[in-house]
Structure formats: C-alpha cells, structure tokens
Amino acid sequence: MSLDEHDIYLVGGAVRDQLLGLPVKDRDYVVVGATPEEMAEAGFLPVGKDFPVFLHPESKDEYALARTERKTAKGYHGFAFNTSAEVTLEDDLARRDLTINAMAMTADGQLVDPYGGQQDIENKQLRHVSPAFAEDPVRVLRVARFMSRLAHLGFSVHPDTLQLMRQLVNDGEIEALVAERVWQEIKSSLNQETPSAFFETLRACGALRIILPEIDCLYGIPQTKMWHPEVDTGIHAMLAIDQAKNLDNDVAFAVMVHDLGKGITPQEVLPSHRGHEAAGVPLVKAVCRRFKVPNHYKKLAVLVCRWHLLAHTVMELKPETVEKLFARLDGYRQPKLVEKFIQACQADATGRWGEAFKRYPQANYLRNLFKAARNVDKQPLFAAGLQGRELGDAIRQLRVTAIQSKKQQLITSTS
Numbered sequence: 001m002s003l004d005e006h007d008i009y010l011v012g013g014a015v016r017d018q019l020l021g022l023p024v025k026d027r028d029y030v031v032v033g034a035t036p037e038e039m040a041e042a043g044f045l046p047v048g049k050d051f052p053v054f055l056h057p058e059s060k061d062e063y064a065l066a067r068t069e070r071k072t073a074k075g076y077h078g079f080a081f082n083t084s085a086e087v088t089l090e091d092d093l094a095r096r097d098l099t100i101n102a103m104a105m106t107a108d109g110q111l112v113d114p115y116g117g118q119q120d121i122e123n124k125q126l127r128h129v130s131p132a133f134a135e136d137p138v139r140v141l142r143v144a145r146f147m148s149r150l151a152h153l154g155f156s157v158h159p160d161t162l163q164l165m166r167q168l169v170n171d172g173e174i175e176a177l178v179a180e181r182v183w184q185e186i187k188s189s190l191n192q193e194t195p196s197a198f199f200e201t202l203r204a205c206g207a208l209r210i211i212l213p214e215i216d217c218l219y220g221i222p223q224t225k226m227w228h229p230e231v232d233t234g235i236h237a238m239l240a241i242d243q244a245k246n247l248d249n250d251v252a253f254a255v256m257v258h259d260l261g262k263g264i265t266p267q268e269v270l271p272s273h274r275g276h277e278a279a280g281v282p283l284v285k286a287v288c289r290r291f292k293v294p295n296h297y298k299k300l301a302v303l304v305c306r307w308h309l310l311a312h313t314v315m316e317l318k319p320e321t322v323e324k325l326f327a328r329l330d331g332y333r334q335p336k337l338v339e340k341f342i343q344a345c346q347a348d349a350t351g352r353w354g355e356a357f358k359r360y361p362q363a364n365y366l367r368n369l370f371k372a373a374r375n376v377d378k379q380p381l382f383a384a385g386l387q388g389r390e391l392g393d394a395i396r397q398l399r400v401t402a403i404q405s406k407k408q409q410l411i412t413s414t415s
C-alpha cells in the first residue's frame with residue numbers, strides 16, 4: 001500500500017528556511033494518521049531509537065510519525081512519546097521549540113501555521129511555541145545557534161523566551177546537557193553569519209557561565225587600550241570569533257580560545273596580560289577535554305594560544321626564533337598548520353574595535369619566511385653523510401640562513 005499524500009507535510013527547518021529565502025539543507029517530513037506498520041509496508045526504513053522515524057526509500061529524507069511528548073526526567077532523553085494515529089499535525093507542531101520552526105507545508109505548497117511562525121519571521125522574533133519550551137535545555141543551545149545564523153537579518157530572542165531560557169538555567173537543566181551535543185552546537189555556530197551572537201545569547205540567559213565559564217569570565221577584564229581599543233577582553237573575544245567565521249572550523253575554534261589566559265591574569269598587573277599565552281594553555285586543554293574536542297582541533301588551539309604573540313611581532317624576531325616557531329608549529333611535517341596558525345593570528349589582530357579591515361602584513365611575511373625555510377636544499381647534507389643530531393643541527397642552520405636572507409630581501413623590496 002502507499003501512504004496518502006494528504007497526510008504528509010514538510011516541517012521544521014526546511015519550511016522556515018524557504019520562507020526566509022535561505023538555502024534549505026535537509027527536508028524533514030511529518031506523517032499524520034499512520035502506524036509504523038503502514039510506514040514499513042510502504043517501503044520506509046525505520047531508524048528512530050526513541051521514537052519512530054523513517055527514511056524515505058529513495059530520497060532518504062526523514063519521515064517522522066506525528067507525535068506528542070511529555071517530560072519525565074531531567075535532560076533531553078527524559079521524554080515519553082505518544083505516536084498513536086490520533087495525534088494531529090497541530091499536536092505535533094505544538095511540541096516544537098520556536099514558532100518559526102513550528103510550521104508545516106503541504107505537497108502543493110500550502111502553509112500550515114497554527115502558532116504564528118510567519119508573523120514572527122516578519123517581526124524577526126525567535127519565540128517559543130508554548131511554556132513546554134522550558135522542558136528541554138537543548139533548546140537554549142538551539143536558540144543561541146539560530147541567533148548566530150539570523151542575527152544579521154535583525155532577529156532577536158523574544159523577551160518571554162529569554163525568560164524561559166533563564167528558567168532552564170536556574171533550574172540546573174544546563175548541567176544535564178551532554179558534552180557531545182554542546183560541542184556540536186558550538187562547532188556549527190562558529191561558521192555562521194554572526195558566531196558571536198551564539199555566545200552573547202548564552203550569556204544573556206546565564207548559560208555561558210555554566211557551559212563556557214572560561215569565556216564568560218573574560219567580560220569585564222580590561223586590556224591595554226593601545227593594542228585593544230575595545231578594552232574589554234570579552235568584546236575582543238567576540239570580535240575575533242566573528243573575524244574567523246569564514247575560516248576552517250578548527251581555525252575558528254582556535255580563535256575562540258586563543259585568549260583564555262587573560263581570564264586568570266592577576267588583578268594587580270591589569271590591564272597588562274604578560275604571559276597570558278602560556279597561562280591559557282591548561283585552560284584550552286580543559287575546554288577540549290570537557291567537550292571531547294577532536295585532537296587536531298586541540299593541537300591547533302594550543303599552538304595558537306601559546307604562540308600568537310610571535311606572529312604579531314614577527315618583524316622584530318631573530319631568524320633563529322622564527323625557525324623555532326615553525327618547528328614548534330610542527331610546520332615542517334604539517335605545513336598546513338602554519339597556514340592555519342597565520343589565519344587564526346590574523347583574526348585575533350583584526351578582531352579589535354575599528355580594526356576589522358586593518359592590514360596584517362605579518363601574514364604574508366610569515367608565509368614567505370616559512371616557504372624559504374621549508375624549501376632549503378638538504379641534499380648536500382645527506383651527500384656529506386651527516387646523521388642524527390649533526391644532521392638536525394645542519395638543517396636548522398640552513399633554515400635559519402634561508403629565513404635571514406628572505407628577511408633581508410623582503411626589507412629591501414619594501415624600502
């Protein structure tokens with residue numbers, strides 16, 4: 001048998017994004033009035049663990065049976081579901097988080113919008129569908145992520161919804177979030193149109209203090225005005241994060257955590273942050289451990305945290321120091337790391353008030369020096385039979401010399 005076309009609706013993100021004029025990623029459907037047996041008979045493949053979700057045999061789009069849910073325990077597994085064939089489309093839409101996510105569309109393009117989603121798109125409001133919003137802490141993360149995606153269009157969180165987010169925080173629900181899920185939302189926010197809006201939204205409801213206290217505490221900590229016209233370290237972190245939005249995800253993450261050390265600078269030395277790079281390393285490692293951040297993200301983040309000042313000051317560095325920097329970055333084995341490091345440092349340098357379009361000549365300077373160091377001809381050293389430590393020292397010396405002459409060349413070409 002086949003399913004009656006009239007009982008299938010496009011729902012959620014696809015409807016929302018279509019109305020917003022944004023590219024539609026994945027299409028989710030709701031099937032009303034069917035049983036799991038009928039779905040299986042129609043050739044759909046069951047995939048849901050907690051509740052019945054099916055994949056279309058050809059398109060592989062997700063088809064879920066209309067359902068209602070009831071909170072039974074803390075955390076987002078703490079729900080009981082009802083997927084009986086009596087559940088209506090309106091019932092199903094009522095359990096969704098935001099009005100803009102609670103619209104459905106028929107196959108011939110008619111909108112079903114019982115909770116005013118279209119109006120909220122017009123008003124640019126992220127608004128909860130019902131008080132049941134406060135039953136699932138994942139929604140706090142989702143709203144923050146939607147802000148990172150929609151803030152540039154003028155969207156904001158409705159004050160009543162923000163209140164429910166605060167309530168979730170005060171009820172201790174944020175602690176029940178699993179690390180993997182939090183990481184997934186952080187990661188995806190970093191490459192949205194306004195990544196900072198993710199963190200600002202979490203901060204506005206008090207969730208940032210629980211999820212990322214290392215970033216939350218940066219607000220209110222001053223930096224030297226000469227280097228940081230924005231003064232506030234939290235603001236710098238946000239500006240830098242936004243500068244990194246088009247970079248690879250691991251680079252954007254490195255930018256996100258590059259100044260965590262400034263959060264533990266002793267009061268009496270402020271607004272100076274001498275030594276914040278080394279101080280930040282254990283904090284970066286702790287964040288990575290907490291969210292089970294992939295190792296290659298962690299490696300780059302630690303390197304950027306530890307060595308970013310050397311990029312900013314590279315024009316003044318001795319060739320030996322530059323060579324050592326490339327070695328520390330593991331650049332001779334993984335040249336890409338040097339490029340990623342440079343991009344992260346540039347986001348830091350331009351992530352300051354009024355400096356978004358500032359030139360960062362250090363970037364190409366570093367690229368040129370690295371190229372020179374990498375391309376030295378080691379053949380004569382092998383031919384001379386050098387080995388072990390002696391060989392290592394000789395290669396290093398070759399690289400230092402290459403950096404030295406490249407520096408000279410760059411100075412003459414720009415003077």
Ligand code: ATP
Nearest residue numbers: 011012013014025028095096097101102136138139
């Ligand atoms: P994206 O563009 O990231 O896919 P989305 O809104 O489509 O956004 P999905 O995770 O694909 O997000 O979920 C599909 C729909 O399911 C949502 O639009 C929303 O209606 C509903 N939904 C998802 N997660 C939740 C949740 N935690 N609470 C309530 N409704 C949810």
Ligand code: MG
Nearest residue numbers: 012013014026
């Ligand atoms: Mg979706």
